[in-house]
Amino acid sequence: MSRIHYELANVESPFAWRSKFALAHKGLAYESRRTAFTDIPTICEGRHKTVPVLVDEDGTETCDSMAIATYLDEKYESATPLLDDERKARTEEIEGLLGPHGFKAFFPLYILDIYNGLPEKDAPYFRESREKRFGATLEELGVNRDERLLAAREGLQPLRDALGDKHWYNGDNPGYSDYVVLAFFAWLKGCAKTPPLAAGDPILDYIERGFALYDGLGNTIQGGPLAA
Numbered sequence: 001m002s003r004i005h006y007e008l009a010n011v012e013s014p015f016a017w018r019s020k021f022a023l024a025h026k027g028l029a030y031e032s033r034r035t036a037f038t039d040i041p042t043i044c045e046g047r048h049k050t051v052p053v054l055v056d057e058d059g060t061e062t063c064d065s066m067a068i069a070t071y072l073d074e075k076y077e078s079a080t081p082l083l084d085d086e087r088k089a090r091t092e093e094i095e096g097l098l099g100p101h102g103f104k105a106f107f108p109l110y111i112l113d114i115y116n117g118l119p120e121k122d123a124p125y126f127r128e129s130r131e132k133r134f135g136a137t138l139e140e141l142g143v144n145r146d147e148r149l150l151a152a153r154e155g156l157q158p159l160r161d162a163l164g165d166k167h168w169y170n171g172d173n174p175g176y177s178d179y180v181v182l183a184f185f186a187w188l189k190g191c192a193k194t195p196p197l198a199a200g201d202p203i204l205d206y207i208e209r210g211f212a213l214y215d216g217l218g219n220t221i222q223g224g225p226l227a228a
């Protein structure tokens, strides 16, 4: 049995990208199965509600990016773990910064881009579920995007400050805290039809370095430029 990683069709899920970097960190090969939102209930006989889901070679199923990282540490040794206490603390720090200023700030701005790129069968589900979640239409969510994009970029300043001139947030080598940041930008690169960052943003060097990891894993993402 081969190792299977279920991820989204037509969307670079930020959570799936955490797992993809984690698998690469462990040097593990896998088959990516791109799954429509509306097909998630067909994965593993409906046992999981979200992706990523990892089905390991022995059939062990793990759903949830953090659970996958923990599972990989337990099952597979690597030069450095993904999430020992120290690395977990760094990951929590980074999530604390990205939480309010990352996905939450940028998702409404690009929600229509995501919607427009979905497989046809996912469109009604996505519209209905997200409009219910946000209490607004997808069109309303993206209103005044250019103006709000400036504020969203500004909102990344604590992340820029935290990264500073560090090569990696994790330490001498990249680690899970870096994968969390890189996964966020992987998602943005995949969905944003208008570049989310300004040219010359100091965070771009870090992203470029991170996307080049593991034979350019991040550079496999089809998408527009992150900055203009």
Ligand SMILES: N[C@@H](CCC(=O)N[C@@H](CS)C(=O)NCC(=O)O)C(=O)O
Residues within 6 Å of the ligand: 008, 013, 014, 015, 016, 037, 040, 049, 050, 051, 052, 063, 064, 065, 066
């Ligand atoms: N806590 C989960 C969150 C995963 C998640 O929310 N995945 C989204 C895709 S990015 C999903 O599968 N959503 C299913 C849906 O909206 O129906 C993790 O870290 O893996």
